[in-house]
Amino acid sequence: MTLHLELAPVLALLAGVGILIMPKLLNYIVAGYLIAIGLIQILNI
Numbered sequence: 001m002t003l004h005l006e007l008a009p010v011l012a013l014l015a016g017v018g019i020l021i022m023p024k025l026l027n028y029i030v031a032g033y034l035i036a037i038g039l040i041q042i043l044n045i
Contacts, residue, residue: 018025
C-alpha cells in the first residue's frame with residue numbers, strides 16, 4: 001500500500017493548524033504564499 005501526498009493540501013493543513021494556534025501567524029502565511037506564487041510565476045517554475 002502506497003500513500004501519495006500532494007504538497008499543496010499538506011501545506012494548507014499545516015497553515016490552518018498554525019492559524020488556529022497563533023492567529024497572528026496568518027499575516028506571515030499569506031505573505032509567504034504571495035511571495036512564493038510571485039517567484040514561481042516570474043521564474044516559470
